[in-house]
Amino acid sequence: MIDPTPNETAAMVEGGKAGGAYLDSLGRTDLAQLTEHEWDTFVEVIVTGYCDALRDLAAKDRARLDGMIPEVPF
Template sequence: MIKPNNHEIDGLAAACQSGGAYVESIAKTDLATFSENEWATLIEVIVTSFQDHLRTAYADDPPF
């Protein structure tokens, strides 16, 4: 994103919170110790949260 709009900025914030919650749930803060599955899950949590936020935001406020 070169110049994120308000929905994207809010989506990134939501994704950060979801990612942080996942990291807290597995009680690991050193990313170097993550297993392959933990990394994959973290990415899935972050991307899904971002997409879900945008889907909801654009349903209420379409970009066109």
């Protein structure tokens, strides 16, 4: 990813944490030793963690921006 936004960077950290937790649950850290199914799951966990975090951050941004909109005065 070229020039990630702060939200994208934060989401990458969360995706990485999720991937690390999955590897911990397997008791392994050597990616070359993963089975095809474990590899697929590892990638899915990272991508899902990234997407979930990015959605959460976007929702927080949206709520903050919506809070800045003044109410209609009539």
